Amino acid sequence: MSESRNFAANRWRRFDDWDDRALRLDQFAAEDPENGFAAFAGAADPKPGLKISGGKVMAMDGVAAKDFDMIDAFIATYHIDPAIAEEAMAIPSTQLARMLVDVNVPRTELTRLARGLTPAKLAEAVAELNAMEIAFAYSKMRARRTPGNQAHVTNAKDDPLQLAADAAIAVALGFDEIETTMRVARNSWSNALACCVGSAVGRAGTLFQCSSEEAEELEIGMAGFTSYAETVSVYGTESAFIDGDDTPWSKAWLTAAYASRGIKMRCTSGAAAELLMGFHEAKSLLYLEARCLCLQRGMGSQGTQNGGIDGAPLAASIPGGVREIMAENLIAVWLDLECASGNDARHSESDMRVAAKILPFLIGGSDLICSGFGSILKYDNSFNPSSFNGEELEEFLVLQRDFEADGGLTSIEDASALDLRRRAIDALSHVLKDLGLAETTEAMKRSVAVASGSNETESFQPRDVALISEEIKAKGITVLDVIRSLDRGGFVEEARNLLFLVKLRISGDYLQTSAIVREGRVLSAINDPNDYVGPGTGYRLNDARRKELAAIRDVLTRDEVLRTEAASEQMEARAIRYRIMGRAVPGTDRGEIVVGISPGFGTKIFRTLAGHRLSEVVRAIGDGIARGGGSMRVVRLHHTADTSFLGLSAARLSGSGVGIGIQSKGTTVIHQKDRLPHNNLELFSNAPITTLAHYETLGFNATVHASGSLPEPVVVPTRGEALGARYHARVALSYAIETAMTEPDAAPEEITIDFLEQG
Amino acid sequence: MRNPPLTARNYPMAEKSPERITGQRGKSLDALTLEAAANGDLHMEDLRITPAALLQQAEIARSVGRASLAENFERAAEMTRLPQDEIMRIYELLRPGRARSAAELERMAERFASEYQAHRLAAFVREAAALYERRGLFQLRF
Known part of the structure; x- marks a missing residue:
């Protein structure tokens, strides 16, 4: 504070402060449509248009059929429904936009029309909406009524024990899906087996995927370890598609391949992928995404992972980029696709930008709010840090509670968390040993059970993991081997849970749009369709779920406040005695300072908000008064607990005309008998940061005021703490305890203080 | 006579019509138990979806206006x-x-x-x- 300053600076220093914010680590890019930096209005975006003849598309969005690239051709053949197109394309985009936010237009009517809309038309319609309208429309248009969420479970060592433990935690937190990937590609089989076992602990039905190379991912699925996939990426320009080493036909082939093996899948696309890959064709992020999404519907994918995804940071660097990300998600659900709505790769270093971005999806709901919420610590996330991570998980739980919005997660308790981790680690250790893959030691298991992240574990080394992984593949181990092994090892519940999950693939029920598993039942857009048509409809919290959202950790209650005070009571009983000497009368001693204490002071409440024992506070004030040559007289006021009136009443009883009022929570005022109640001499309103030295000086200052001089006022320095957030719940509870003790007609009592022990 | 096409009312199949679901070797859903797994009576083939199940899901998808999803299931049925x-x-x-x-x-x-x-x-x-x-x-x- 006091270092010498150069006042010759030629810049307002607030800019230095702003430079130090995490926000300034974010890079922002200028709008430049020619070079692909445009969220909504690309330099080469076509006007919507569609020409159909004899049931065939002859021209679409300004391109004649003979000039169609592969994407146009696929969309024209597999997305556009000629039976609807004429009717749908004739509706002005503004009207479509209004229908999207109109509660009287049912979702199904809009999804029907979408089958006849071209990419440019879809993009033009959603671009009419502002961010709030997009959020509302998204909430109305998403396919499944019940919202859900997906977790990333990975670690920097690919340690299978930690994967199993963290998967079990993700299940307990309520994630509907778990996604893993590897630091080292060859570890995929080990990661898959470990997460598969961990996700079977505690409850059945959490879907699991292992993101790896296309062919291997399908193979791992065939072996039964995974139950879904979402890495089938598509792109909005032909060049980007080819650069990604695929075509719409090859990706559609994979889409069918997953279904043929009873494995749920969704495609992936997100804004700015083409821009990152250098093939943007001077088209806007939104238009290219509209193409991607029409393509995905045409391919017969039930859903999409969409909304920026890996391109989110780049999209967010462009003006309107975050609104665009919301808009593309809206197109996804308008096209009747399940939407795992991004909020995945962290788009900003600023916590505020991250929280602002998630809010519409949290309060509006989404099939999977995050297509990868980092349930592990940031450095353990092998996909890169997510918007929310292990570090911020409790913030998400609190946001759910704040808005009474179901983000799919539920709090876990300290004790049960450790039990779950141990159970998962024991189950996996058994399987690894039983199947001849690896041996674990007690020390390894213990280190993983309590570890918050892989920096703290003493577990498998990367080379061990590679050997485990190759062995699983070489031996042809399948999920059935794992189920049998769990059963043999006495992990019967886990074996059953895993069998339940594999059985899902036989009926194919969970291949339908937006399918998750809740309480042993497949829940999808078919048996749990989003039926929102205005207030009172759609997804609503029931009582039980509302209670779950409210039940976060460490919640203060009145009983808790009283219990804490009771613990201090005995200590104070040994330190101070307040002797009641009868009714207090006005003093005549010009040197006295009357200290008026509140009804609960030392009777129900024993510490200030800063944690100072009230005996020490009284002593400090007395010391200050003595230093100023005055004498302290204590009275207890029963008619009020308000600081100002405590101070004023004390002043009126004081021979010097100056009094101090003090509440049991430590808020203190210096008052003078002739002043208006709220026009005091000095006020210490920030009790939580008021020190004993401040109380001493306050006592001293009271004597200076009494002598008619003006002292240097005591300044309690604040560093800008949100004291209300930190203390107001306790303040309200303890203050209510005091106000309940007040008796309007009761006269002040003279109190003699005896300090019973030193310090 | 051919059955009328399945609709959303028949969904989920595993709950509404479990008798119509089998694995690739013909085992029914309730035969797929932990005991059967432990006895070595289950093979991965028993846990594989059949073309019939995919065609059933295609009918259901079509009934709720998802023809392209249905076509994917139909391609998948062949792909089994x-x-x-x-x-x-x-x-x-x-x-x-x-x-x-x-x-x-x-x-x-x-x-x-x-x-x-x-x-x-x-x-x-x-x-x-x-x-x-x-x-x-x-x-x-x-």
């Missing part, structure tokens, strides 16, 4: 007959620059149409061949 390495071989050939000519893709389509009665898939691959030709995708990529 293709062995894994065949699926991956064709996938590889469909990627840019892998096949050297439309004729190569068409020959392959011909073969698996007859070998696996996969006519939808064959048509799908032929359609790709024509497009690839027009867009110059048969060039060798280095």
Whole structure:
């Protein structure tokens, strides 16, 4: 504070402060449509248009059929429904936009029309909406009524024990899906087996995927370890598609391949992928995404992972980029696709930008709010840090509670968390040993059970993991081997849970749009369709779920406040005695300072908000008064607990005309008998940061005021703490305890203080 | 007589019509128990979806206006007959620059149409061949 300053600076220093914010680590890019930096209005975006003849598309969005690239051709053949197109394309985009936010237009009517809309038309319609309208429309248009969420479970060592433990935690937190990937590609089989076992602990039905190379991912699925996939990426320009080493036909082939093996899948696309890959064709992020999404519907994918995804940071660097990300998600659900709505790769270093971005999806709901919420610590996330991570998980739980919005997660308790981790680690250790893959030691298991992240574990080394992984593949181990092994090892519940999950693939029920598993039942857009048509409809919290959202950790209650005070009571009983000497009368001693204490002071409440024992506070004030040559007289006021009136009443009883009022929570005022109640001499309103030295000086200052001089006022320095957030719940509870003790007609009592022990 | 097409009312199949669900070797859902797994009576084939189940899901998807999803299930139903390495071989050939000519893709389509009665898939691959030709995708990529 006091270092010498150069006042010759030629810049307002607030800019230095702003430079130090995490926000300034974010890079922002200028709008430049020619070079692909445009969220909504690309330099080469076509006007919507569609020409159909004899049931065939002859021209679409300004391109004649003979000039169609592969994407146009696929969309024209597999997305556009000629039976609807004429009717749908004739509706002005503004009207479509209004229908999207109109509660009287049912979702199904809009999804029907979408089958006849071209990419440019879809993009033009959603671009009419502002961010709030997009959020509302998204909430109305998403396919499944019940919202859900997906977790990333990975670690920097690919340690299978930690994967199993963290998967079990993700299940307990309520994630509907778990996604893993590897630091080292060859570890995929080990990661898959470990997460598969961990996700079977505690409850059945959490879907699991292992993101790896296309062919291997399908193979791992065939072996039964995974139950879904979402890495089938598509792109909005032909060049980007080819650069990604695929075509719409090859990706559609994979889409069918997953279904043929009873494995749920969704495609992936997100804004700015083409821009990152250098093939943007001077088209806007939104238009290219509209193409991607029409393509995905045409391919017969039930859903999409969409909304920026890996391109989110780049999209967010462009003006309107975050609104665009919301808009593309809206197109996804308008096209009747399940939407795992991004909020995945962290788009900003600023916590505020991250929280602002998630809010519409949290309060509006989404099939999977995050297509990868980092349930592990940031450095353990092998996909890169997510918007929310292990570090911020409790913030998400609190946001759910704040808005009474179901983000799919539920709090876990300290004790049960450790039990779950141990159970998962024991189950996996058994399987690894039983199947001849690896041996674990007690020390390894213990280190993983309590570890918050892989920096703290003493577990498998990367080379061990590679050997485990190759062995699983070489031996042809399948999920059935794992189920049998769990059963043999006495992990019967886990074996059953895993069998339940594999059985899902036989009926194919969970291949339908937006399918998750809740309480042993497949829940999808078919048996749990989003039926929102205005207030009172759609997804609503029931009582039980509302209670779950409210039940976060460490919640203060009145009983808790009283219990804490009771613990201090005995200590104070040994330190101070307040002797009641009868009714207090006005003093005549010009040197006295009357200290008026509140009804609960030392009777129900024993510490200030800063944690100072009230005996020490009284002593400090007395010391200050003595230093100023005055004498302290204590009275207890029963008619009020308000600081100002405590101070004023004390002043009126004081021979010097100056009094101090003090509440049991430590808020203190210096008052003078002739002043208006709220026009005091000095006020210490920030009790939580008021020190004993401040109380001493306050006592001293009271004597200076009494002598008619003006002292240097005591300044309690604040560093800008949100004291209300930190203390107001306790303040309200303890203050209510005091106000309940007040008796309007009761006269002040003279109190003699005896300090019973030193310090 | 053919049953009327399934609709959303028949969903989820595993709850509403479990008797219509079996694995690839004909085992019913309630035969797929932990005890059976422990006794070695379960094979991975028992946990594989059948073409019939996929066609049932296609009917349900179509009943709620999801024709393209239904078509994917119908392609998948044919694909259940293709062995894994065949699926991956064709996938590889469909990627840019892998096949050297439309004729190569068409020959392959011909073969698996007859070998696996996969006519939808064959048509799908032929359609790709024509497009690839027009867009110059048969060039060798280095």
